[in-house]
Amino acid sequence: MPGYVPTNAASSGVKLDKKTLKSIAARSDRPGLIYIAQWLTFLAATGTLVWATLGTLWMWPAMLLHGIFLTVPAYSFSHETAHGTAFRSRWLNEAVLWVTSLLYMEEPLHRRYTHTNHHTHTWWVGKDSQMPFDTPMGFGGWLAEITGTALLRFHMQVFLHLAAGRYTSTMKMVTPEREFSKMTRNARIMLLIYALIAAAPFFGIWWVVWFLVIPRILGAPVMLLFTLIQHVELQENSPSILESTRSFRSNWLAEFLYMKMNNHVEHHLYPQVPFHALPKLAEAVQDQLPAPDPGFFKTNLEVMSVVLRRSLGRPTKAATIRQAPHMITEGGPVERIAQRTM
Amino acid sequence: MSQWIDACATDDIDEEDLIAWEHEGKSYAIYNTEKGFFASDLMCTHEEQSLEDGLVIDCVIECPLHGGRFDICTGKALSAPVHQDLKTYPVRVESGRVFVETG
Numbered sequence: 127m128p129g130y131v132p133t134n135a136a137s138s139g140v141k142l143d144k145k146t147l148k149s150i151a152a153r154s155d156r157p158g159l160i161y162i163a164q165w166l167t168f169l170a171a172t173g174t175l176v177w178a179t180l181g182t183l184w185m186w187p188a189m190l191l192h193g194i195f196l197t198v199p200a201y202s203f204s205h206e207t208a209h210g211t212a213f214r215s216r217w218l219n220e221a222v223l224w225v226t227s228l229l230y231m232e233e234p235l236h237r238r239y240t241h242t243n244h245h246t247h248t249w250w251v252g253k254d255s256q257m258p259f260d261t262p263m264g265f266g267g268w269l270a271e272i273t274g275t276a277l278l279r280f281h282m283q284v285f286l287h288l289a290a291g292r293y294t295s296t297m298k299m300v301t302p303e304r305e306f307s308k309m310t311r312n313a314r315i316m317l318l319i320y321a322l323i324a325a326a327p328f329f330g331i332w333w334v335v336w337f338l339v340i341p342r343i344l345g346a347p348v349m350l351l352f353t354l355i356q357h358v359e360l361q362e363n364s365p366s367i368l369e370s371t372r373s374f375r376s377n378w379l380a381e382f383l384y385m386k387m388n389n390h391v392e393h394h395l396y397p398q399v400p401f402h403a404l405p406k407l408a409e410a411v412q413d414q415l416p417a418p419d420p421g422f423f424k425t426n427l428e429v430m431s432v433v434l435r436r437s438l439g440r441p442t443k444a445a446t447i448r449q450a451p452h453m454i455t456e457g458g459p460v461e462r463i464a465q466r467t468m
Numbered sequence: 469m470s471q472w473i474d475a476c477a478t479d480d481i482d483e484e485d486l487i488a489w490e491h492e493g494k495s496y497a498i499y500n501t502e503k504g505f506f507a508s509d510l511m512c513t514h515e516e517q518s519l520e521d522g523l524v525i526d527c528v529i530e531c532p533l534h535g536g537r538f539d540i541c542t543g544k545a546l547s548a549p550v551h552q553d554l555k556t557y558p559v560r561v562e563s564g565r566v567f568v569e570t571g
């Protein structure tokens with residue numbers, strides 16, 4: 127027997143009858159295809175804005191807007207397809223996983239296997255290979271996280287390792303051996319595509335810069351603000367998803383960009399439920415769960431305020447978001463619990 | 469020694485679903501699919517996770533933890549993260565009862 131219990135509904139004491147779960151988790155290609163159509167429509171609209179403002183100062187807010195619509199759904203879609211729940215057809219899942227991981231900038235199988243490990247050992251120090259920052263978080267860690275520099279550095283190291291056929295101990299721990307050759311092939315192809323994009327301006331091709339590269343850089347912090355609040359300030363080393371993970375309220379736009387992953391507790395409890403059914407799942411289990419935290423902006427402002435106060439040695443109790451008991455202090459030196467694993 | 473064991477009634481299992489069944493300290497999954505009744509080990513071959521809460525879709529069982537999929541008829545591992553096949557057991561249906569050949 128293994129020396130662990132996977133972190134999910136069972137380990138969190140949450141129950142849902144099988145018939146309801148089955149009807150909620152039913153698969154279809156339709157919602158994912160509709161999502162692609164909506165995403166492309168948004169990208170066409172924001173891309174038109176970038177085109178119409180090129181050469182003026184307005185191109186910068188236009189590229190930011192375009193970048194948000196490019197980057198956040200790319201993250202969300204690569205996450206959903208890594209789970210294999212976006213579509214009923216497996217080939218569609220795998221094709222979209224490849225393309226969106228290219229945009230998200232992580233080798234797709236590395237994305238899938240480190241994420242399976244994240245679900246087995248959610249927020250367990252030394253076991254979860256997707257802990258993107260040290261905990262408790264300070265302001266320096268917050269900056270490194272939300273600017274995207276830390277993640278980009280990590281993903282580039284992963285690309286180089288895979289391309290060179292050098293597999294780290296974490297990769298070996300979470301990945302079946304037979305996948306390594308595919309990962310190396312993927313990493314080489316993806317690095318070649320990135321190199322071609324980087325070289326494009328030298329051949330007078332600038333549209334990739336205005337429509338892809340700069341928007342991707344500008345959109346990254348917004349994507350990372352979404353992912354930051356999944357687990358920040360919550361309990362490490364708990365078998366209960368209710369203690370380690372946060373859901374937050376959301377408006378339709380954030381729900382669209384994030385593919386309803388604001389229901390993050392629910393997603394970790396029942397990862398087999400596809401994105402479009404998460405609100406239904408949330409409704410079915412709501413009386414067993416803590417109330418979701420406030421919306422995207424308010425939750426992020428609170429997190430920023432807490433980490434700043436922690437770095438200044440001031441009290442760290444947040445006004446409205448959930449925090450693990452040990453995250454709330456009267457100030458003073460911070461004892462590190464977890465070291466980032468990515 | 470292999471033996472046929474009376475495991476459950478056919479209507480104990482919903483269509484396109486499975487139940488967990490224990491026999492002599494070992495756990496099995498028994499499935500009711502459009503192609504008939506089948507049995508396999510209950511635990512996923514990827515990690516130590518029971519398939520009991522998994523989804524049965526078109527004669528495929530999907531693991532509830534990471535979505536690995538197995539062909540219910542053959543036990544063949546179909547998609548990542550599972551790569552090792554699931555052990556299956558012969559099943560026979562008689563007079564509304566499901567018999568599993570364990571061993």
Ligand code: FES
Binds near residue numbers: 513517533535550
């Ligand atoms: S435990 Fe079954 S797919 Fe991972």
